Amino acid sequence: MRDRRLSPASLAVAAASAVLIAGAGCGGDAYDPLATAAARAGHPGNPEASIPPMCYATTAGGANGCWTCHTTGRGPNTLADHDLQRAYSFSDAARRNPWTHLLEDLSAAAARTSDAEILEYIREDNYAPLRKALAARPDYPGYVPDLDLEAGFDDDGFARDGSGFRAVRYKPFPGSFWPTNGSAGDVFLRLPAAFREDASGAPSREVYRLNLALLEAAIASPSPLPVGGAAPPAEAPAGREVEPVSELLAGLDLDGDGAISASVTRIRRLPARYVGGAAGVPVRAWIYPRGTELLHSVRYLDPDRPALLAARMKELRYARKVDEPDDWAIARAYEREAEEKEEGRPPFHAGAPEVGLRNAFGWQIQAFIEDERGRLRLQTAEEHRACMGCHGAVGVTVDQTFSLARKVPGAAGWRHQDLRGMPDVPQAGHAEPEVLTYLRRARGADDYRGNAEMLARFFPGGALDEAEVRRGAPGGDRDLAYLVAPSRERALLLDKAYRALVRAQRFEAGRDVVLGPATGILRVVEGESTGLAEAERVYLDGRAHLAW
Structure with a gap:
């Protein structure tokens, strides 16, 4: 095990928080979002917490949800981890499944909560109190949420508080991240101040729009766009649809039509650098510039x-x-990362909860989760490591992220998250809609094939009703919300079950819920083979990018 000692700044925060631990940890009136993490400092817990529960799923002779993450990396992501579809490549320490909440029946606990009670609970704001509590802690070195959600967003998705955040409307990653499996979520993006200013240093919405469009084209284009002054070749991809932006500001024919126009809505080639105050920052395909910030909330339904x-x-x-x-x-x-895995060492991430953990690709990640009273608190070191598995080294990610690569193109994708009207488009390089492909390959709507509502809707008699699923695809009469949103009854049951986990405060045993014990999950990994190779059910084509 490598050295995991906290930094002096982290120790100072721990000391400052100690006097409030009793109140925050035992249901008292005092609210210190830092207390729990401070109390657990020096107790690293599960060193393999970065392995998500989905990786313990059984395959039932061919049910494969693994393909969505473990695939052939592209561009700067040189990781080809599709072998993880074939084998449970776990260290000895990870062979016993730690995510035991998925093996429990939470129905009795959920039944003790009425519909009225859970609705009252989920409609309370626990974000504004977190902002207020952290703003009052000058000793805290981490992220203080500075997006005013109550102020909202304008018609273009920009935060009305002037913070520079912009809402991103995106297609949720398939499987566990669909609302039918427990949670809704939203994402907000902010680029550094220089990207929001013109060359003189004055704030400029027009410059910011263009820089965001350039970033969208750089990250979300399924094929890397040409960078620099050369015109795109005749065989160049169609490019990326963006909101209307000015080529005059870029000084480049972005859409490749042979003219530099005041307004274009497609980018087929990228300038060598961003514009305005960020004119010294190179544009890199599938790489975010330094200083990019992403804020993501996971919410009740x-x-x-x-x-x-x-x-x-x-x-x-x-x-x-x-x-x-x-x-x-x-x-x-x-x-x-491959060497650590080969040697059986757990992944190491520098940092501490008070400042976040850093992966090897330049991202510092920090997170908050509910305490037993529903107030947001800083996650512990072990709880933070659970975030790092998907944002460390996974074949499917685009610069270790998911959301912007899956953004709805153009102006329609710059607003608060909403699945209504969003079509079930295919992944890049696929011919069939993404939800349909997932249901075919996973043989269910989640990795454990335990979502009974989705099985009843789309697998009547045990066979996939492809025509019904295609109703949400382009040209169909429904949308993504129809496919992956739960019924009212299921949504409330999921909320109640998760509330039971919050009361228990045992997130080291998992933070995902299923309605009834998961049957498609291993308690202990005894063999190596998943059986997918033998069943000829391994796929190398998983992509975060979409074919809009």
Whole structure:
């Protein structure tokens, strides 16, 4: 085990928080979001917490949900981890499944909560109190949420509070991240101040729009776009649809039509650098610039809100790109990850809860989760490591992220999350809609094949009703919300079950819920083979990018 001692700053925060631990940890009136993490400092817990529960799923002779994450990396992501579809490549320490909450029956605990009680609970705001509590802690070195959600967003998705955040509307990653499996979520993006200013340093919405469009084209284009002054070749991809932006500001024919126009809505080639105050920052395909921030909330399901987003957050997750490694450093980071895995060492992440954990690709990640009274608190070191599995080294990610690569193209994707009207488009390189492909390959709507509501809807008699699923695809009469939103009854049951986990405060045993014990999950991994190779059910084509 490598040295995991906390930094002096972290120890100072722990000392400052100690006097409030009793009140915050035992249901008293005092609210210190830092107390729990401070109390557990020096107790690392599960060193393999970065292995998500989905990786313990059984395959039932061919049920494969693994393909969505473990695939052939592309571009700067040189990781090809599709072998993890074939084998449970766990260290000895990870062979016993730690996510035991998924093996429990929470129905009795959920039944003790009435519909009225859970609705009142999920409609309470626990985000504003977190902001207030952290703003009052000058000793705290981490992220203080500075997005005023109550102020809302304008018609273009920009935060009205002037913080620079912009809402991103995106297609949720398939499987566990669909609302039918427990949670709704939203994402907000902010670029550094220089990207929001013109060359003189004055704030400029027009410059910011263009820089965001350039980033969207750089990250979300399924094929890397040409960068620099050369015109795109005739065989170049169609490019990325963006909101209307000015080529005059870029000084480049972005859409490749042979003219530089005041307004274009497609980018087929990228300038060498961003514009305005960020004119010194290179544009890199599938790489975010240093200083990029992503804010992501995971929320309860409110069945009476069209977008299902409850006021109460289960978690608040924040990521900042604090370093921008070059291509060589990225490749070396993937090599080190492979070496650690080969040697049976758990992954190491620098940092501490009070400042967040850092992966090898320049992202610093910090997160908050509910305490037993529903107030957001800083996650412990072990709880933070559970975030790092999907944002460390996974074949499918685009610069270790998911959401922007899956953004609805153009202006329609710059607003608060809402699945209504969103089509079930295929993944890049696929011919069939993504939800349909997932249901075919996973043989269910989640990795454990335990979502009874989805099985009843789309697998009548045990066979997939493809025609019904295609209704949400382009040209169909329904949308993504129809496919992956739960019924009112299921949404409330999921909320109640998760509330039972919150009361128990045992997130080291998992933070995902199923209605009834999961049967498609291993308690102990005894063999190596998943059986997918023998069943010829391994797929190398999983992509975060979409074919809009």
